[in-house]
Amino acid sequence: MSTEQVPTTLPFVGGKKATPQHPLGPLTAGEITESAQLIKALWPSNANIQFKSITLQEPSKAELVPFLAAQRLAQSTATIDRRGFVLYYIRNTDKLHEAVVNLTHGKVDSNLRLGPNVHSNADGDEIIAVEKIALEDERVKAEIAKLQLPEGTVVISDPWIYGSDGIDEGLFTDAKRMFQCFLYVRDPNNAAEADSNHYAMPLSISPVVSAETMKVTRIDILPTGADNTIKEPSPYKVQPPNEYIHEAQNLRTDLKPLNVIQPEGSSFQVSNFSEQGHNIAWQKWDFKVGFNQREGIVLYDVHYAGRPLFYRLSLSDMNIPYADPRHPYHKKAAFDLGDAGAGIMANNLQLGCDCLGSIHYLSAILSNDKGEPLPMPNVVCIHEQDAGIGWKHTNYRTGRAAVVRNRELVLQSIITVSNYEYILAFIFNQAGEVMYEVRATGILSTQPIDEGISVPWGTVVHPGVLASHHQHIFSLRVDPMVDGPVNRVVYDEAHAMPRSDFNPHGVGYTVSETPITTSGGYDLDFDANRIFKIQNSTVKNPINGKPVAYKIMAPPFQKMLADPESFHHKRAEFADHNIYVTSYKDDELYPGGKYTNQSRGGTGVRSWADRKDNVLDDDIVVWVQFGINHIPRIEDFPVMPCEIIKVSLKPVNFFDKNPALDVPPSEQSFNKSVLASVGHQQEVGEAVIGKDGDVCCVKESSKL
């Protein structure tokens, strides 16, 4: 594929050095191609290289901070070399390499063979190959034959990253990179429907495929009872299907359209700071948007009214451990970013389907397993939304109401990880708040269960179908710059005053502030109203003298339930505390470690925190964990209504008054609302009388 053919959001300028790329600009198609070529040149021409990732190697913060500062002052900036990070295998071997290429000087800076026990993420081509290998294996076919499936039935294979369990992974034996395939059938009575929901029809046969030899190494038979007894596959009982596709439903007919119209266009501005990097400005906010294979959206250099707030913001990883302790389910513990990638799995968003209103889309360019540029159209949608009333007060003496609405800016990306979907969004408002919202939807990962059985580690969501409990634990990486690069984290607590002559009625209470001095993991305590704040102790509020700060409002979640000695716990190093605070180090971006696939632990945020570095008034990183313990409801099947979790970063004594005070009033001339029509009122009475037989209805409503 010639780079000239890659469609992008901008006229394509390939790898030409004519305009030097900004140091934070995602790699261009030309730079991806050049990076691959530099690596290929290291090997014999017949070497078969499997590229896993070709992405921007971000410059050191030491180089970037002065660069960005100078740029904001429109001063001349030092040139910073463009570098690419390249992760690759020699195909069909376990020879994993990470390399850094210097694109400014067209040379390879470093090329390191990794391992043992270090494995890369899966890639799309590999996954599809593994699906086929599992289904074409003669021994697998023999097992499937025992099910006596109806002629024409389609069998589906869902390969899963294979979690470490310490078995066959001793100190002296390498862990081999494996895929555990879970098999399903599409509705045998509707085999032609390619979008039939196979998760409603799980099979008990589970082949294991080696990513190295690309062969089936073992076939597991899944336990289907209340214990871990394994039964020989026997003739499959076809149950009714459970489809999510619209044409399989009797759709509601009484939902009227709701359109969001911005007659004068949107209030935000988008421009490019490099070929693939975007600047966004909206309502006193401005920041740079990058996009990469692993994290998807990355925000850089976030400012409000010219004041720095955050150097870098991104979802850094997530872990989803499952509750079923039985083999092979105990291995289910996916790192959806580290094992796969939020960027590479991003949906191509469709106007009017995934976003409502006046939408601007950003496209990206990532890479495929051959080292070619991979166009990723419409991976980010940007729009404004109305979020209800922003603030209001009525002076009861004059009857005058002052009210403004709360407009928000949303940057949304949606990822599909096999069965599940995550809708990921950064949301900004006019009161100086930035939020990160996750909506969990998609389809539960299911497994077969014998009829009439129920187990305490899962919910039966369809006849013969068990959805195991599982946790979703996310880590938002916050690299703060609150009024400057030197920050601290403190936590406030509210405590009752003891009774005394000063507090004779026992009603007083006070708030205390405690600084965090040493890197570590810290927890919320709602009974103490404990709230963590990122503070700049050198900048004081002009009115009340308090240090300027942003507080972290994170919802509660149950920490990882797998025990501390388990591999799940050792690997998901962020899953045991609400907040981690570490000292900044270049390349410490991923709290579960850089290589999570079958990882063994010891390379993530817990390990960095264990350095016990000073984090008081230093260059620090704050990791905010949040999540849900998903105990499936039958209402979550065959596709789950969004479960919404939100983290907010809110100013605390950062401004000198309500920053949304200058939002224009909420007025009819601007909002153009209408009264629900009277004619419509009349239909109504009739509609309701049908429902509850209230004889008043028709008479009363027809009066309207």
Next chain:
Amino acid sequence: MSTEQVPTTLPFVGGKKATPQHPLGPLTAGEITESAQLIKALWPSNANIQFKSITLQEPSKAELVPFLAAQRLAQSTATIDRRGFVLYYIRNTDKLHEAVVNLTHGKVDSNLRLGPNVHSNADGDEIIAVEKIALEDERVKAEIAKLQLPEGTVVISDPWIYGSDGIDEGLFTDAKRMFQCFLYVRDPNNAAEADSNHYAMPLSISPVVSAETMKVTRIDILPTGADNTIKEPSPYKVQPPNEYIHEAQNLRTDLKPLNVIQPEGSSFQVSNFSEQGHNIAWQKWDFKVGFNQREGIVLYDVHYAGRPLFYRLSLSDMNIPYADPRHPYHKKAAFDLGDAGAGIMANNLQLGCDCLGSIHYLSAILSNDKGEPLPMPNVVCIHEQDAGIGWKHTNYRTGRAAVVRNRELVLQSIITVSNYEYILAFIFNQAGEVMYEVRATGILSTQPIDEGISVPWGTVVHPGVLASHHQHIFSLRVDPMVDGPVNRVVYDEAHAMPRSDFNPHGVGYTVSETPITTSGGYDLDFDANRIFKIQNSTVKNPINGKPVAYKIMAPPFQKMLADPESFHHKRAEFADHNIYVTSYKDDELYPGGKYTNQSRGGTGVRSWADRKDNVLDDDIVVWVQFGINHIPRIEDFPVMPCEIIKVSLKPVNFFDKNPALDVPPSEQSFNKSVLASVGHQQEVGEAVIGKDGDVCCVKESSKL
């Protein structure tokens, strides 16, 4: 005022018995007038009666349950007498009476003198009278004179309900009903501006007015330092103002309009089940809406697809205790519903200001202190809103995405309680969920503080202005009817499995369910993922056999900090637990007790729970507490950006699959979204270059 003149949402039919009112219909203007007349007839014609409340006396549940059931089946219903509840004083005495009048038979059923130590809510006319009395008092004027305020300065008086403290309220002395007035000035340099924010200019003089004698009984001087030293009022230093009104701001000019258009009208239907009561039907939901002086919106008989869910839903009370232990601040602990009333304080909502889109308004009729009907126009707005994606899945094998949006129905009411505002809303969605949302906004209650002083129980939000910490603790009353009137509350917890041969890797976990058998207060435990569910143990899910249930998703909050021996704690009986479960009793509607003004405790939900009634498979009531410990930020002044708290009630194994599965697909033909315009893109580049001097911007963006 003749009842014929009362404007309502409907042609007015006065008190005529022609159409019998539905038992749940709020009192009509005619019924209010008749109720007052029945009470007046009990007394000599020259008796001066101060009516505090004239509202519907709801029939007993024993009568109503069969009535509503028969009505739904369109069967004939027994006639239920209409009754009014009347609360009144003999004016200028402490003689408080509660009476029940039978409007069907035009007689007084009961008339009871209350007390001692039982006091009614404040009313609007009384508050305004108290303001005047405080300012006209010669001793108060003498204190104000000491401040040497500039000529023309306007002094404002904010009367506060006077919290009990046990002082002068011994067993043998009655507590007298008092108002504590906090004084402020409007900006002396802008004295003509009636909407100048006086909360930015608090005075240290605080008169106390007796509601019985309507005279100033005492003048408190407020402590203004870090201790409880009282200083003689001295010449007042005029500080700069801090206004919230729009014309005082330099308003943003870059916010483009955002309109919500429903070209075919709204999807909901509104009709009347009685003159003042409304039926609402929307997306398989139907319920009755009432409105009263104390609770504002009350929902009755909530059904989904014909299945009963809730018999009655309302915000039942809230308590706001303050953190300053010093006299007289230790008395600040308002019950905004019991002491004032969410209905009577409801704003007259304005089209396009308080609500966006296609809006339907409901009006109500309450009563004034003379026993006359008081029209309350537009106290409830009803509209639909788009709440983002409802569910989505993409089949990565076919690339086909199925996606629906999440439409919500909102019933919103906004109340002004002197300085504060609460935006209160019931929100329904298409997945069978009902939410209760509170947005706290308005202005902080402020007090004077000496310059340069800071205290741990409050935040300086303006020179010389302290906003004390305070808690907002709300109680949502849920009278459930989940598939029938007999329900139980259970809680689920997730626990790690111990290591064993069955759980050799230490990753397994299970969920246990514990039923609540005895009435009491219960708490959340996020470390156990404890979740409370309202369950009908007699109705099993057809697929997985689990009892149908609705779970209560409530956010964490810090329980009341005032100590258990304090009057704050004794009075706000709901403030110490996340959940209370009680057995149903008619008239047990208010968890802080029926009469909260200067209450002494012992009459609320804690006391009812102490009966230790059976609540297993019985007619029960569930009280859901939530709130915030408001540690003021300077960003919360002069008016605070909405702080949003939400409680959700979600189906758990109540349906047999995702109830939103039949929502029509999210499609461009329906949603009519647009791409942000290119012309707009070009502006942008220029806008951004101004901001951060990135020389790429103009060149790159002009290519667009």
